[in-house]
Amino acid sequence: MxxxxxxxxxxxxxxxxxxxxxxxxxxxxxxxxxxxxxxxxxxxxxxxxxAYTGRSPKxxxxxxxxxxxxxxxxxxxxxxxxxxxxxxxxxxxxxxxxxxxxxxxxxxxxxxxxxxxxxxxxxxxxxxxxxxxxxxxxxxxxxxxxxxxxxxxxxxxxxxxxxxxxxxxxxxxxxxxxxxxxxxxxxxxxxxxxxxxxxxxxxxxxxxxxNILSMHCSANVGQEGDVALFFGLSGTGKTTLSADPYRRLIGDDEHGWSPSGVFNIEGGCYAKCNNLSEKKEPQIFNAIRFGSVLENVILDEESRLPDYDDTSLTENTRAAYPVENIDNIITPSVAGHPNTIIFLTADASGTLPPISKLTKEQAMYHFLSGYTSKLAGTERGITEPQATFSACFGSPFLPLAPATYAKMLGEKIDLYQSNVFLVNTGWTGGSYGTGNRMKLLYTRAMIHAALEGELNSVETTQDEIFGLDMPIHVPGVPDDVLIPKHTWEDPVAYDNEAKSLAMKFHENFKKFTQVSTAIQQAGPIYRS
CATH class of the missing domain: 3.40.449.10 (Phosphoenolpyruvate Carboxykinase, domain 1)
Incomplete structure (x- = not known):
């Protein structure tokens, strides 16, 4: 045959x-x-x-x-x-x-x-x-x-x-x-x-x-050659936050980390277009030109101008374009070892801090957890945010056991002394439906401070439920925004929502039985 x-x-x-x-x-x-x-x-x-406007994992x-x-x-x-x-x-x-x-x-x-x-x-x-x-x-x-x-x-x-x-x-x-x-x-x-x-x-x-770590992350490099990785599932902001006018883009979604450094797996970008505007995301907006492909974006019937605010077909509107359409890129798409690693989550509960610095053990815990809220349209049947745990921030694409990738990441963090931060690009002032999505301006300011080393020695306070160290001041961000409980009108409602999320973390992590006790204990402090 x-x-x-x-x-x-x-x-x-x-x-x-x-x-x-x-x-x-x-x-x-x-x-x-x-x-x-x-x-x-x-x-x-x-x-x-x-009918299929997103991935179909089943x-x-x-x-x-x-x-x-x-x-x-x-x-x-x-x-x-x-x-x-x-x-x-x-x-x-x-x-x-x-x-x-x-x-x-x-x-x-x-x-x-x-x-x-x-x-x-x-x-x-x-x-x-x-x-x-x-x-x-x-x-x-x-x-x-x-x-x-x-x-x-x-x-x-x-x-x-x-x-x-x-x-x-x-x-x-x-x-x-x-x-x-x-x-x-x-x-x-x-x-x-x-x-x-x-x-x-x-x-x-x-x-x-x-012996090369594959990663679901975006990456860019600063003027001094410092490399940053941004891990996160679709809708958490990888593409948006890595397209920084002051840093050169390596790639927006998929990378490898070899003994020589980081390299882009792809030759293009696949950016979400939901509410895209030139003011908020000029690099992505201007990258969509001849030869680019728009998926499910509504057009004005006469002018053929895209209406990125119209999500009547799906919230998962997309643009595919070559990385060369971004002005500020590094060519070829390779760079050194990461100085800073950012874990992105779009927390629909509105209780995770907008930014926190992680210890090595916390980094491994949150990498294996891969928490976020699936956003509408990224998969079939998802019409509003749903809490999910996706190991290594990319479980749907991992043929090998998550521990394989986690072990490699932990070894590289140790070897290259990378700083790791957890950044919540999700909701603040309440959960989905009550609160508001974190302002992109604030998220950019927090990430800029992390990349510039401004948060390495800043004063922090520990979240009493999640055990995360939250900076009490970040330039360009109101202090109250940094402490999620301060943004809620009802502190009791916040506590209930945060405790509920903490227990979801604990329940999910039960499957990782072979990791060290230190990593197992690096999750939320609260236990029922």
Missing amino acids: KTVESFIKNELYSHDNLQKNLSVPRLVEKILSKNEGVLTATGSVRATTG DKFIVKDESCEEFIDWGPVNKAIDEKAFNKLYKKVTAYLMEKDELYQFKGFAGADSNSRLPIQVINEYAWHNLFSRQLFINPTDEELASHEADFTVISAPTFKADPAIDGTNSEAFIIISFKERVILIGGTEYAGEIKKSIFSIMNYILPRN
Whole structure:
């Protein structure tokens, strides 16, 4: 029987009209001629994604075979599907794609560090998905393209709908990774973010096995060469806060930390557009220009100007653009070892401090906890913030056990003496529905102080419930904002909400039985 690899080469590669590594203008022409999207007043292309406007984690699977069975952290995140089901579905998808009048191929790389980059290719049914891939991954030079041999292939067929009863999937949509065949099969969903995150999942499997920590974080570098990392799930502010006019951007979402330093896994940015404005986020706003891809953004029918405040399709509106569209970047996207690490959380309870400095043990506790509130639209079915714990701030994308990544991070914090802060970009003055989202101006001021070392020796006070050391003064931030209880009208209501969150931390951390006692005790002080 043909292997999957040979099937790709003999079938999809021989498609009569396989469009290979088209330029941005040619892809834009294809998108417009096929009515896959519309041209906006910014020069970007706007596409809509139908029913799937966010990731679909319940539809993600890994093929369970001898190549990876002993290494994968099997469970609700990494669900298994057998080889037979995968091969049958693969053949159905490729036969379906062979009937299309055109397919689109992108060849490029994941990983800006030439010593550890992964050659990849993406074969798309849609031209706009191919443009998305071109903007999000690293483009090869002409010389590199001539000798490019992909180590992993993404095959994306959004209009192919699976039959769960026959195909072994959870729904009509599916994202299936086969490490043995080095193939990622995507169907039933038009949300382009699945392409990006599937490659990240692959890198989260490959890099740690080569002594490189893979991280769901953004990164930038200061004028003195100091590097900062920003960990956090979607909606916590990684992209926004790393796009700093006074620091050069390394990347906005996915990085590796090797013995040589930090490098960007991607070649582009995938920024949330909800309430985007030139005043608040000028770098991101101005990066959306010709060749960029807007997802589910509402346009004025006549002027074609984007209305970033209109979230009638989804709150998870997105823009994909190459990192070069940000003026202040570092090229290539590599830098030294981090001086400062920021853990970002969007706390919908409104009780976590807006900024606190963590001890080594607290850093490990909060990294393993990965607390935030899932924001509306980032996943199917999420319509308002929900408290969640995502290990290493990226559990949906981690094929290996969280302890693998946590151990590596702890060793690197020790080795390079990185300062670690927990920053709450969520609610203040009350929980979601009562309080308000923390002002971006204040968050930027707090992070600036952390990066400049101004909080290393500042006077602090300890939160009586969470045990976190909160600075009592930060330049540019009202003192009352720094102590969350002071922002609530009802202190008793605050205590109740904070204690409830503390118990959620304790309950979640019970699964990490193999960490040291010091780390286990580094969580909230309060216990019922």
